[in-house]
Amino acid sequence: MEDASLEVTVREIAATLCSFETTAGNEAPAQEWLQATLESAGFEVYTWEADAERLANHPSFPDDPALIETDGRPSVGGILEFGYPDAGKTLVLNGHVDVVPAGRGWEGDPFEPRWVDGRLTARGAADMKSGLAACVGAAKALESSSTSLDGRIVVESVVGEEEGGIGAAAAALENPYPFDRDAAIVAEPTELRPVTATEGSLMVEIGLEGRSAHAATRWRGASVLEAFEDLRAGLEAFERERTERVVHPLYEEFQIPWPVCIGRLEAGEWASSVADELTASVRVGVAPGETVASVERELQAHLEGIAREADWGGIVGPTMERFSIQFEPGVTESDESVVRALQTGMERTGLSDTSPRGATYGADSRHYVGAGIPTVVFGPGSIEQAHFPEETIEWDSVERAMSVIAETARVYLSS
Template sequence: MTGFADAQGDELRTVTERLCSFDTTGGREGPAQEWLADKLADFGFETYEWTADAERLGKHPSFPDDPTDIEHTEASAGGPSLAERPSVAGVLEFGNPNDGPTLVLNGHMDVVPVARESWDTGPFEPTWDDAGESLTARGSADMKSGVATCIFAAKHLAETDAGELDGRIVVESVVGEEEGGLGAAAAALSNPYPFERDAAIVAEPTDLTPVIATEGSVMKRLHLTGRSAHAATRWRGESVLPHFERIREAFYDLESERGESVTHPLYEEFPVPWPIVIGTVEAGTWSSTTPANLTAEMRLGVAPGETVDEVEAAYEERLAEVVEENEWLSEHPPTFERFSIQFEAAETDADEPVVGALQSAMADYDHNLDTTLRGATYGADSRHYVHAGIPTVIFGPGTIEQAHFPNETIHWPDVETAGAILVDTAREFLG
């Protein structure tokens, strides 16, 4: 047992509340990051700061080629520029830091927008239940509690084991994770520290289970063209809706086929391991006119071991088959183009020392904790570090079911448990 909750619990609550009080939607992480950098310095961390460069991210496969599309993403359109959105980090050194490894504890400061009418409390007014065991606020689960937990785990280890270990712990608070990982991608492309990074833990909400694989995704926009006609003579027109339905059915058939043919041991528990979602459909211009145009935007799942390009090609091939079988579509071929952010899948080997250290710490802390390694059907900033050659595992308090949800809530004892486990994980990894 680390004594983490007794030593750090009260201040951990205070810092988490303060972080949750910042409205960090729409690219507005700046004030929270400035406050956090000062707090890290007060705690004795050496602080670092970096910003993402749109020109450089434009060469990254996850991001649009046009730097303007990165500078003004959907989440931050009209908001602060990338130069006003710093990622910050604090570093603690142990013993002879160059004789030991460096472990990164990572979290993100941005949160998704809020539908305030769906909330019972103010989204940025942190609210505790009567027992003081549940905290409700936007970002409480995804993932400001995780950021605070990383800070206090590193702080606790420095206060208890400073003379017994060699190495470094880096605590990161990055920006733009919900926009594809702006801060993490920048840190992966250009190391902001004067030392190498040996492993990372991303403290996303995982129900205190270790996740070593994340799914990728490719965002595609489909556009169909028909021919308009008055409703009274609709047979003179060519509605796009039946054509869209053919394509939709073909895509979901491919999803089912891929669920059988593309297998992975960490994804057998999911009923749809590589899901597609057609999230938006816009068609027609008038209720009494045959719809002559349709635009649909969708997300296609990418399995670990696959590339975005491979999955994109599979769906493009299936679309081509539908087009070839239909005279109208053959003469008026649809467009099917990428847009927004792409997520490559990522996986860390189960034999990596950071994975073993986490599992060992979990088992020592509580034998009832499930140390089974898992995969996730979402993407995370972990992929940027994995692709940079940094073994990364995802582990944190809270549940993904609360992420992006009205009245987002985290069970506080899980935060304290996560902190204690991160302390023991770091101790074993540095030791």
């Protein structure tokens, strides 16, 4: 990976990674390719797989290890050392290689990357394979231009971020390297702005039970759908109340900082029977400074209040139970050295908007923050393109991110 061809090489890394269909459990071929690419570029490479038993004891993951898919899903870390590495700091540049399924709405094959007018289109282009490629390029750019630094750069490609951070959680629980990590940058798409706070999320299934009856005599039944109208209105009221009551300075720009989303609804068994059972899958935003458990208690109390006030003759519930992955919020203080280094790196490369921000999504940064590793989220592209058909990123933003991250690493290792 020579300096003169660095830009072309980073383009090739991003496009090649996007050509792999790295949905959950299918990351290994891409990781093997990236491992070989890093080794050929002079990185010392470590790999690890998560332990499902260990993750089952983590509050973010299901209690049953059988529900956590870890086998055959390697995460990869490539290390470059500078000067006397043990005399300096270690900075992790992190990205995830997994993507969500492509879905509908694409003009071409989502795993055949297309270049049009300086934009890369493919599943994973923005979220976040271009950011991962920029981390590789930044590390090599720093190596080719520096002769007086001490420390290490680690470029990580982790798996299972979309499932709660399987690879990152494993790395946070048990360090896969024979050295300590001092700080991290997660290169999620932030539109080249520093994000120091990520939101958490509570995932619950809310249930109602009614009484079935033949459609011809539906008045004899108790339909859960009628009760759900009250429940839906109550969840909207819960969201409004939290928007007014729970405030955070990094989230003032958001119209709804702690969204409540009913993402899936199942009810009834048959068109000619009154719907007697309902399950709603719900995501509730958790603010920095809160915990998943505290918001869960608030929601449980609110649901009980809805049931007390409602006139639901024949309806039992609502019940509430966690499911899937829980995201705790993650916050790094703005005076941490890695945040200051990023702000300096941005300024030196021509970016003036260096104010820390919050994000209403979760990221792997929370796992490193939880392990005592200050972490900031910064990368090219927009979260609006994530999980979107015709997912696209402007390549000049990737080039800019690569320059900023390289300069940030230089500042951080020099401090």
